[in-house]
Amino acid sequence: SEVYFKETKGSSDKLSSEAQIANAIGQVVEVQSPAYAIRINGNTICYVQTFKETEQLTAAIKKPFIDEIASSGAQLQKIGFNEDVQFTPVTVNFKEIVSVQEALKLLQQNIEGVVEHIATCNDTFWDLAEANNMDVDEIQALNPEINPRKIKKGDVIVLSLEKKLLNIITEETQTYEDAIPFEVEERDDDTLLRGKTKKVQEGRNGNKEVQVLIVRENSRETKREIIKETVLNEPVNEIVAVGTKKPAPTPKPTKAPSRSGSSKATPAPSKKPDYGSVTGEDIVAYAKTLLGKKYVRG
Missing domain, CATH: 3.10.350.10 (LysM domain)
Structure with a gap:
């Protein structure tokens, strides 16, 4: 638009104030101003006045994530946007330029819940x-x-x-100590019977220093990778003796010899009475032993 100023005559009470004149001009005149367009994946989100303001915006968006990593004791390696973000110099209507605070609200909005x-x-x-x-x-x-x-x-x-218009990707390294479990080593021992075991040496865990690379999106871990391990103390294996000795053979039980055929009981020999001190009872007892025997003369 073009603006013309023409001199004229009139009473003082009809003169417009400077503010009224500026407002009137602003309504009919489009004032162009240099600015920077903030584009995400090719889409223009807003305009800010200077490149320094774009740097202030990115620093404000990244700061909470940088502080969070620092407070955890991790080391920040990289931080950036998951989207393609560009700051392009343009000339636009000055009314379209927003403040840093307004631009920050636009860039931090959620696009999906x-x-x-x-x-x-x-x-x-x-x-x-x-x-x-x-x-x-x-x-x-x-x-x-x-x-x-x-x-x-x-x-x-x-x-x-939730999905944000801008999503922050961070890479950090963390270092921690981890245990190295000991192993159990078995050794044959011919002084122990088979099936018997004996602990010869106690096992002891070692430890190592582990360094990992962690990738996060908006503070949520998406990837973890071990990049370095340093052994601080080697583990000591537990040693167990395993018996291999054969047990002594068990002696077999012995059997009494058996006699073949039938056997007859041998009667006890008859006891003859001693006539030097014989009594009537002795004579009767001796006579009973002779019952049933055949008499043989001589």
């Missing part, structure tokens, strides 16, 4: 994954507190987290 499913008695992660075009591992990662084998009626199963 959390998607949840209320479980029934027959629900499984496999069925939910198939119905929602997902992997079972995705559902398990979103619901680490739920045992997939023990889904109860009424359980709230998250199928999708």
Whole structure:
């Protein structure tokens, strides 16, 4: 639009104030101003006045994630946006330019909310994954507190987290100590009977320093990879002696020799009375021993 100023005569009470003039001009004149367009995946979201303001915006969006990693003791390696973000110099109507605070609200808005499913008695992660075009591992990662084998009626199963217009990807390294379990070593021992064992040496765990790389999206872990391990103390194996000695053979029981054929009892020899001190009872007893025997003369 073009603006013309023409001199004219009139009374002072009909003169417009400067504010009224500026307002009138603003309504009919489009004032162009240099600015920076903030584009996400090719779509223009808003305009800010200067490139410095774009830097202030990105710093404000990233700061909570940087602080969170620092407070955990991890080391931040990389931070950026999951989307393609561009800041392009343009010339636009000055009315379209927004403040840093307004731009921050626009960039931090959610485009999708959390998607949840209320479980029934027959629900499984496999069925939910198939119905929602997902992997079972995705559902398990979103619901680490739920045992997939023990889904109860009424359980709230998250199928999708809220999606923001801008999503922050961070990479961090963490270092921690972990145990190295000892092993059990068996050694043959010919001084122990078979089936017997004896602990020769106690086992002791070692320890190592582990460094991992963790990738997160909006603070949620999406990947973990071990990048370095350093052994601090080697484990000491437990040693167990295993008996190999054969037991001594058990002696066989001996049997008494058997006699073949029938045997007859040998009668006790008759005791003759001693006539030097014989009594009547002795004579009777001796006579009884002779009963039934054949008399032989001489």
